[in-house]
Amino acid sequence: MRWNxxxxxxxxxxxxxxxxxxxAEVADRTRxxxxxxxxxxxxxxxxxxxxxLSVIGAGRLVGQPRRVGRGWLLLQVDGGPPAVVATGFVAxxxxxxxAAREYDGERLATGxxxxxxxxxxxxxxxxxxxxxATAVVLVDxxxxxxxxxxxxxxxxDLAEHSLDEPRRxxxxxxxRTVAFSTVAVLRPRLE
Numbered sequence: 001m002r003w004n005x006x007x008x009x010x011x012x013x014x015x016x017x018x019x020x021x022x023x024a025e026v027a028d029r030t031r032x033x034x035x036x037x038x039x040x041x042x043x044x045x046x047x048x049x050x051x052x053l054s055v056i057g058a059g060r061l062v063g064q065p066r067r068v069g070r071g072w073l074l075l076q077v078d079g080g081p082p083a084v085v086a087t088g089f090v091a092x093x094x095x096x097x098x099a100a101r102e103y104d105g106e107r108l109a110t111g112x113x114x115x116x117x118x119x120x121x122x123x124x125x126x127x128x129x130x131x132x133a134t135a136v137v138l139v140d141x142x143x144x145x146x147x148x149x150x151x152x153x154x155x156x157d158l159a160e161h162s163l164d165e166p167r168r169x170x171x172x173x174x175x176r177t178v179a180f181s182t183v184a185v186l187r188p189r190l191e
Contacts, residue, residue: 037099037100038100039087039090039093040068040070040073040087041100041101042093042096042097042098042099042100043065043068043073043087043093043096044065044068044100044101045096045097045099045100045101046064046065046095046096046097047064047065047066047068047101048064049064049065049095049097050062050063050064050078050095051063051064051065051093051094051095051096052093052094052095053075053085053090053092053093053094054090054091054092054093055085055089055090055091055184055185056089056090056091056139056184057089057137057138057139057140057141057142057184057185058085058089058137058141058184058185061075061077061083061085061185062077062078063075063076063077063078063082063083064076066082068087069118069119069120069122069123070118070119070120071086071087071088071119071120072084072085072086072087072119072120072123073085073087081187081188081189081190082188082190083185083186083187084120084123084185084186084187084188085184085185086120086180086183086184086185089139089184089185120180120183121151121153121180123186124148124151124156124180124186125151127148127186127188128147128148128149128150128151128156131147131167132147132148132188132189132190133145133146133147133161133163133166133167133188133189134146134147134148134158134163134186134187134188134189135163135186135187135189136156136158136178136183136185136186136187137183137184137185137186137187138178138182138183138184139182139183139184140182144158144160144176144178145160145161145162145163146158146159146160146161146163146167146172146176147159147161147167149175154179154180154181155177155178155179155180156177156178156180156183157175157176157177157178158175158176158177158178159172159175160172160173160174160175160176161173163189
C-alpha cells in the first residue's frame with residue numbers, strides 16, 4: 001500500500017512537471033507570435049468592425065477598415081465618405097482585435113494574388129488617374145483641396161481648387177507639391 005502511494009505521488013509530480021513545461025512552451029509561443037504581429041495586421045483583422053483611430057493632424061476617426069495596404073488603410077468613416085489614412089500617423093486605436101491578420105498573399109490592395117499590398121503611392125496614382133477631387137489632411141492639421149496632378153516617388157502635386165468645382169485652369173489657385181511624409185488622411189470626393 002505504501003509503495004502504491006509513493007508511485008502515485010511520483011506519477012502526479014511527473015504529470016505536474018509535464019503540464020508546467022507545456023504551459024511554459026505555450027506561453028513562450030504565444031509571446032513570440034504576438035511579437036511578430038504588426039499594427040497593419042491588427043487593422044486588417046478589424047475589417048468589418050468599427051474602430052476608433054486617433055490620427056495626427058486629423059484627430060479622431062471612427063469607422064470600419066475596408067482595405068489595408070503598405071502604409072495606408074481605407075476606412076469607411078461612420079456617417080461620411082471613406083478616407084485613406086496613412087497608418088504611420090495613427091497615434092492610437094481603440095477596439096482593435098488582439099489577433100492580427102498579416103498579409104498572406106491573397107488579393108488585398110492590388111487585386112492580384114501573390115503580390116505584396118500596394119503602398120500609398122499606388123492609391124495616390126489611382127486618384128490622380130481618375131482626376132478625383134480630394135481633401136488632403138496634413139500632419140500639422142492643414143487641409144488642402146484639389147486634384148492630384150502628378151505623383152512622384154515621395155511627393156504629389158496638388159492643383160488646389162474647391163472640392164465642389166471641377167479641375168479647370170480658371171479654378172486652380174496654385175499647384176502645391178506635398179511630401180508623402182506629411183500626408184495623414186486623404187478624403188476623396190466621390191460622386
